[in-house]
Amino acid sequence: xxRLELWGGIECTVLRAGGEWRDxxxxxxxxxxxxxxxxxxxxxxxxxxxxxxxxKVAPEDLRKPDWSWPDARLARLRELGCEPIVGLVHHxxxxxxxxxxxxxxxxxxxxxxxxxxxxYPWVRDxxxxxxxxxxxxxxxxxxxxxxxxxxxxxxxxxxxxxxxxVNLAMRAIREVRPDARLIQTEDLGRVFxxxxxxxxxxxxxxxxxxxxxxxxxxxxxxxxWYDVMVSEGVPREHLDQLVAEPCPPDIIGIxxxxxxxxxxxxxxxxxxxxxxxxxxxxRYADVEAVxxxxxxxxxxxxxxxxxxxWERYGLPMAVTEAHLGCRxxxxxxxxxxxxxxxxxxxxxxxxxxxxxxxxxMFGAMDWCSLLRRRDGNYxxxxxxxxxxxxxxxxxxxxxxxxxTTGRYLHPVAQEPGWWRREDRYLVGQRRVA
Numbered sequence: 001x002x003r004l005e006l007w008g009g010i011e012c013t014v015l016r017a018g019g020e021w022r023d024x025x026x027x028x029x030x031x032x033x034x035x036x037x038x039x040x041x042x043x044x045x046x047x048x049x050x051x052x053x054x055x056k057v058a059p060e061d062l063r064k065p066d067w068s069w070p071d072a073r074l075a076r077l078r079e080l081g082c083e084p085i086v087g088l089v090h091h092x093x094x095x096x097x098x099x100x101x102x103x104x105x106x107x108x109x110x111x112x113x114x115x116x117x118x119x120y121p122w123v124r125d126x127x128x129x130x131x132x133x134x135x136x137x138x139x140x141x142x143x144x145x146x147x148x149x150x151x152x153x154x155x156x157x158x159x160x161x162x163x164x165x166v167n168l169a170m171r172a173i174r175e176v177r178p179d180a181r182l183i184q185t186e187d188l189g190r191v192f193x194x195x196x197x198x199x200x201x202x203x204x205x206x207x208x209x210x211x212x213x214x215x216x217x218x219x220x221x222x223x224x225w226y227d228v229m230v231s232e233g234v235p236r237e238h239l240d241q242l243v244a245e246p247c248p249p250d251i252i253g254i255x256x257x258x259x260x261x262x263x264x265x266x267x268x269x270x271x272x273x274x275x276x277x278x279x280x281x282x283r284y285a286d287v288e289a290v291x292x293x294x295x296x297x298x299x300x301x302x303x304x305x306x307x308x309x310w311e312r313y314g315l316p317m318a319v320t321e322a323h324l325g326c327r328x329x330x331x332x333x334x335x336x337x338x339x340x341x342x343x344x345x346x347x348x349x350x351x352x353x354x355x356x357x358x359x360x361m362f363g364a365m366d367w368c369s370l371l372r373r374r375d376g377n378y379x380x381x382x383x384x385x386x387x388x389x390x391x392x393x394x395x396x397x398x399x400x401x402x403x404t405t406g407r408y409l410h411p412v413a414q415e416p417g418w419w420r421r422e423d424r425y426l427v428g429q430r431r432v433a
Contacts, residue, residue: 004343004355006403007085008040009049009321011360011381014056015092016146017371025051027365028378029385036390037073039383040361041080043396044403048077049127049320049357050084052120054112059095062111067119074120085125085183088113088169091135091145099147100139100158106165113169117176125181127320128169131255132162133211134187144370153232160234163214167247184249185320186211188305189260192289192298197264200282204262209312214239216313217246251354253320254309256302258335258419261289270427290419291426300419303342306353316352319343321359324417325368325379329394334417336398337408358382358399362390 013024025031040048050073058065077084088109093099098108113128129135139145140155149155166184173180188208193201206224213219219226220243230236264284268276271285278284289300302319309317324335340356347353363381366373382399383390394412401408418424 003406004340004347004353005047006045006340006399006406007047007049007318007320007355007357008043008045008361008382008399009357009359010036010051010362011364011367012051012053012087013091013371014051014053015371017144022366022371023056024364025056028360028362029390030362031069033390034072034076036362036383037076037080037082039390041082043382043400045399046081046403047083047085047125047355049087049359050074050077051087051090052116053090053092054088054109055092055095057116058112060097062108062115065115070120074123078122083125084123085127086116086120086123087127087130088116089128089165090130091138093139093146100136100161101147101149101154102161105161106168109165110168110172114172114176117173117180121176124177124179125183126170126173127183127185127253128166128173129162130185131187131211132159132166133208136162136211138370144372152228156229156232156234159210160214160229160238163211163242164238166215167242167245170247181250182247183251183253183318183320184212184215185253185255187255187257187260187321188309189256189262190289190300190305190308191262191264192292192294193264194266196266197282197284200284201264212249212252212309212313214242215246216248217243219243248313249315252309252313252315252317253357254302254306254317255321255359256305256319256339257321258290258324259288260305261300263287263289263292263294265292265427272426287426288419291424293425293427301342302339303346306342306346306351310346310351310353316354318353318355318357320357322356323359323364323381325364326418329380330412330415331417332393332395333398333410333412334415335419336395336402337413338417338420340402340408356402358395 011024052070098105136159140149140158143150170182191201191204266284268285275285275287322339324332343353343356360381362385364379366377368377380393382395398408
């Protein structure tokens with residue numbers, strides 16, 4: 001097996017929230033900096049998750065695309081010997097003439113995907129829709145992003161539309177390039193809980209697989225979510241078509257954050273008020289699982305989640321986002337190294353794990369509020385864009401070492417991150433499960 005690779009990624013979300021558009025490419029300045037790609041290549045990165053977003057190329061009409069920006073950027077990537085993993089929709093709902101609830105969203109995205117593939121037939125790797133389950137939850141269930149749905153019907157309609165869009169988009173792309181690969185990303189965490197909330201935790205732990213199950217053709221009439229989806233208005237023929245003509249990922253891309261694993265606790269008095277949610281009949285605190293002392297057999301972190309995904313699907317995998325937003329840049333190094341070391345251990349066990357992706361090269365703006373507020377809260381990445389030109393952070397040294405040698409030995413990386421230290425707990429040293 002070849003060496004574990006280090007890939008790169010650029011935070012590129014373009015979406016509507018609260019009546020306005022958010023564009024991370026513009027807000028972090030990458031859109032206007034021609035030299036950013038050279039900075040990335042200088043670290044030894046040879047695979048880069050990169051946007052050719054529908055909302056930016058064809059914002060008004062599918063028949064009137066503007067290719068000037070992606071033409072220049074993808075040409076430069078080719079010159080640098082860096083292969084793009086092209087994303088078409090990144091947490092968005094498409095341009096203003098569609099949405100995740102539009103019955104024709106899948107066909108429209110497939111039309112756009114065909115145009116992109118014809119424009120760049122040399123591109124092999126594709127992510128038509130980034131994190132479909134997460135996007136559907138935030139757009140259709142929690143109301144954070146357009147179309148601001150807050151119900152099961154909106155959530156499941158959006159999710160099915162996204163998965164059908166991935167399926168149809170890859171068919172269109174493969175008409176141009178038959179060996180095109182689907183690198184399907186999804187955030188993956190696990191929900192832990194106190195015993196009274198075990199049913200809620202089980203519900204969420206089943207739900208987290210829905211996008212990948214749909215793409216792999218697993219949501220048939222015996223699947224636990226099939227009848228639920230039909231009862232919420234998802235056309236039975238759409239589900240059956242995904243079973244009959246599945247589109248399993250060539251590589252499952254797992255995105256995992258320190259916030260991905262959650263803990264639900266019915267004893268709301270133990271936690272800060274802002275962590276308490278649920279409905280009128282079921283109130284509970286929802287916190288990062290790393291903030292709670294778990295039983296010894298329960299594990300948080302990327303390695304545990306990757307192992308679960310491997311056991312469920314047995315398909316090639318990669319970590320497609322490894323990022324920690326924090327005030328101390330050394331903690332970002334520790335998080336990357338924990339993910340990297342866990343990936344190396346899994347490969348030694350025989351898991352077909354290709355890469356770890358450092359995210360995001362130029363940081364992100366206002367993700368602590370999920371882009372719902374314009375606070376100007378910037379999280380640096382491998383480079384800090386508050387300087388001109390962007391200044392390397394401590395992550396850059398680690399990235400260069402991992403990308404070129406597969407190893408990074410530094411005292412900073414040997415110390416535990418805050419999520420592994422004893423002072424991290426919200427409710428004291430005792431276990432609460």
